[in-house]
Amino acid sequence: MKTFPMFLKMAGRRVVILGGGEEAARKARLMLKTEAEIVLCAPALEPELAALVARGRATHVTKPTPDLFAGAALAFVATGAPEEDARLAGVCREAGVVTNVVDAPELCDAFTPSIVDRDPLVVAIGTEGAAPVLARQVKTAVETMLEPRLGDLVALAGRLRDEVAARVAPAKRRAFWAWAFQGGPRRAHARGAEDEAARLLKSAIARGGAGETGGFVSLVGAGPGSRDLITLRGVQRLQEADVIFYDRLVDPDLLELARRDAERVYVGKAPGAHSWPQDRINGVITAAARAGKRVVRLKCGDPGVFARGAEEGAACEAAGIAWEIVPGVTAASAAAAELGGFLTERGLYDSLVLTTGVVRPGDPAPDWGGLARPGTTLALYMSVGAAGAIRDALIGAGAPEGSAVEIVSGAGTAEARIWRTSLGGLAETVAAERVENPAIMLVRLPKAAVVAARAAA
Ligand code: SAH
Secondary structure, X not given: OOOOOOOOOOOOOEEEEEOOOHHHHHHHHHHHOOOOXXXXXXXXXXXXXXXXXXXXXXXXXXXXXXXXXXXOOEEEEOOOOHHHHHHHHHHHHHHOOOEEEOOOHHHOOOOOOEEEEEOOEEEEEOOOOOOHHHHHHHHHHHHHHOOOOXXXXXXXXXHHHHHHHHHOOHHHHHHHHHHHHHOHHHHHHHOOOHHHHHHHHHHHHXXXXXXXXXXXXXXXXXXXXXXXXXXXXXXXXXHHOOEEEEOOOOOHHHHHHOOOOOEEEEOOXXXXXXXXXXXXXXXXXXXXXXXXXXXXXXXXXXXXXXXOHHHHHHHHHHHOOEEEEEOOOOHHHHHHHHHOOOOOEOOOEOEEEEEEOOOOXXXXXXXXXXXXXXXXXXXXXXXXXXXXXXXXXXXXXXXXXXXXXXXXXXXXXXOOEEEEEEOOOHHHHHHHOOOOOOEEEEEEEOOHHHHHHHHHO
């Protein structure tokens, strides 16, 4: 290591920033996160810096004097003019203060790292200048791992530390903190339930050990099939999971976000084989949770839309296992984005119906008459194979043959394809274009009055 990372105590210590323009302002913003006493040294200050001085958060001197650096923790040279920076770097060196010079690594004693700030949890990333782009990538990865509010939980843990030391036996403390940051308290806190997190922690402390360490099931929406369309919360659940049960249509890259030692179990349909029966899926997820594992049931799109989530949730309830839903981007949303269009449009489509033309044998068909109302976008899932029957049913229910239909396959993935046709031509388009699954159809039934008005205009 040519540089060594340390966390400097900053409260009350002086930091000198030499410069009065944007470069200096950038360093000032960084230092404002600390409790350092900021001194700005420049002939003149740009407005943001002047405002800091006016507020009393920084002081201003026009020239470096020998006593300026006495006892200073750091100096930043940031005038924006390389020659002036080099001259001032010399002044700092003479004063013996640890110095950072913007864009001049050869003049620096110290470098500023990429920072992930969940104060009091702070992650600093540096590459000794060799690969700043990599440092940013690492920063992004760490940012996604640590929910924005995590710092408050860390601070709460800090406040409870003495209490834990007093009431939780030393042999149980590691397990207590592991639970605090991986189990119920962290989950409650991450979803904004700070009081609940505090309550869980305090009651566990009162009992002298970690709270429930029993398993937990997250029904996580993976999004429409590309790795960057899952939510940050979904990624966190993947990273915490002991076992992941995943579906067909889930982007395999997503599984790479899980811990290397997490078990991955495919419960979807293999080509030419039957899918796992739902009962068997319910059985394995509840059994894993009962064994104390953190279970992720990763489903394509949103777990609440045609995903049999209700059955899995009910199975968890019946087994007395704590569970949650982590929402995802559903296929209809991904399809609209692919089309550069919108699911609702004021005045044209005020209603959005998510439906399917395919129901269990014996179940009644959808009430097409009730669905095919002017002012509606009908998003039809799992329906490509039934395009002809759906066309007949909708036209039979009064939908105009000329209604626009958009078909999107692989929405949200690199293989996305779109087709635009009419309700009357739907089945022909599906057949002629060999539309393949996964595909969704959006049938547009605009408000009649609007259509008429537009035609007349
Ligand atoms: N829970 C999923 C839906 C599962 S049902 C969601 O919220 O999106 C499976 C159907 O979803 C497919 O038949 C297809 O109609 C639709 N679907 C899923 N992923 C899709 C994608 N990437 N593009 C288009 N349609 C998709």
